[in-house]
Amino acid sequence: MSEPTLGVVAIGNALVDVISHADEDFIANQRAYYSMEKGAMTLIDETRAVELYSQMGPGVETSGGSAANTMAGFASFGGKGGFIGKTADDELGKIFRHDIRSLGLRFDTQPLAIGAKTGRCLILVTPDAQRTMNTFLGASVELSADDVDENLIAAARVTYLEGYLFDREQAKQAFAAGAQAAHENGHRVALTLSDPFCVDRHRHDFLGLVEHHTDILFANEEEIKSLYMQDNFEDAAAAVSDHVEIAVLTRSEKGAVIVSGGKRIEIPAAPVEKIVDTTGAGDQFAAGFLYGFTEGLMLETCGKLGALAAAEVISHVGPRPETSLAALRSKAA
């Protein structure tokens, strides 16, 4: 066991978001011909990515990836951490690497030398503030166990795993390597389920990971219901409580429920003037929670920091905080 010098190291997809506005007709037309889930994430291949991009309106490019977005929020609170994820040796990869390092986070994963391009998520924001995501994972899924820097993991209080990585076998092995390294050093493993469809595709593996390797689980209502195949949130919350030390269950405008050691803590949603773009909320809730947790704060305070970060990110387009969360926290206190 070593004394941790970092708060959180995340293992996740290294993606660049391409964000564009679209109307309901555009989504309906796409859905007539292709697999696309409004408000959720659909995996696409490179051919489809090129085609969809050619049909989309003008875009804004910005670094994304669920766990990487969480780390951006964590750093914005003042947390020290790192990220492990696979980019390609191309311009979008350069953008991703620049953005994450410029937040003060450690990021040393070698870019993929040949093969797939840097992954991207083509995001359509509709007037109802929903995001419809179409992800070409690209180089992201080439992350292997060799990329998991055990020294970096050993330095962190929490190793945070992104469920989306479960969509490829090799990345799943990288995951297992990360979890093992964290536990060997006596540190905690956190997991975010990422998406109800992702949970659906990999329920068995997720259940094994949650029951045997996860200390802190992040999930929203749909995801936790999908994991335990329950129609009712309370039943799903009861099921998870036996399997992890802490479950952080987010419920959009109903706030969040933290279940730990037989106790249940209700966290109300933080007020938002105008909701512009909803889906970064879960990633930023995790950011606030993990910052509070690695600073040794009470679970209720961790939850409130999560709610604060979630409220910030849904008040603008874009998946990472646009104002200093450390400053927001001071102001709220």
Place this chain on the structure above:
Amino acid sequence: MSEPTLGVVAIGNALVDVISHADEDFIANQRAYYSMEKGAMTLIDETRAVELYSQMGPGVETSGGSAANTMAGFASFGGKGGFIGKTADDELGKIFRHDIRSLGLRFDTQPLAIGAKTGRCLILVTPDAQRTMNTFLGASVELSADDVDENLIAAARVTYLEGYLFDREQAKQAFAAGAQAAHENGHRVALTLSDPFCVDRHRHDFLGLVEHHTDILFANEEEIKSLYMQDNFEDAAAAVSDHVEIAVLTRSEKGAVIVSGGKRIEIPAAPVEKIVDTTGAGDQFAAGFLYGFTEGLMLETCGKLGALAAAEVISHVGPRPETSLAALRSKAA
């Protein structure tokens, strides 16, 4: 002479903006070691671009370029047009080409096969809403007279030239070719001066172009004063009135003055709730004015459309309209 089927074709720099927030200390530190003009544009080379980028915070990438931004606004009003500018055959070039075509604009300039990368503008937005721009022109300046598609120019009522292109000799020749093609077809040539420092660097050439080849001139107060080396706006406005058919002189919160045929029309600035980022204003004023002009509207109405578009763009970060200018126009009417 042919009957025009397009409103405006612009010839300008094809750049991708990298927008990042910075505090005053960051700018002061840079200025201690490098040439950087707060609130203005400084040309930088590739080495400096790489270095500055490594020091900047996380960025958002979005298509830019002064005249290309004007065309985005023009298209947002419902105008039909095209753009001529040089990208490289790389990912930023793909982003630029996608974004401009997705607005419904014609863009057929062949990307540069080898050599420079797609140009980029590293933009630091300070808390006072000023933009400090650092431009690596890259492939942009490789635009040559061969790239100027005379059929495209012949199809447009107005050919719009971006002053920034004057920073390289070859691009200046492309400019001259464009102006000549427009006039041979009996159409108008518009010019925007772009930047007082750019005017300073090329005053003699600009004066020649204004006096002999320009029908519609766009300039802000500093630029027109710099062009005629006058300390006083009224003296500069008097000087330009003899040289062009229409001069559109923008004055930030004081609105704009249109000088034409001995008449002077004052256009008040449109109201803005909160100014977030000032510098796209001139480009969007030109967009509104050119839309009105190519639709055959009265000069005063053209000016009001310019003020409307300028007010929209300074109310958010980013150089292109985020709401439909056609819808804003309907609402204002």
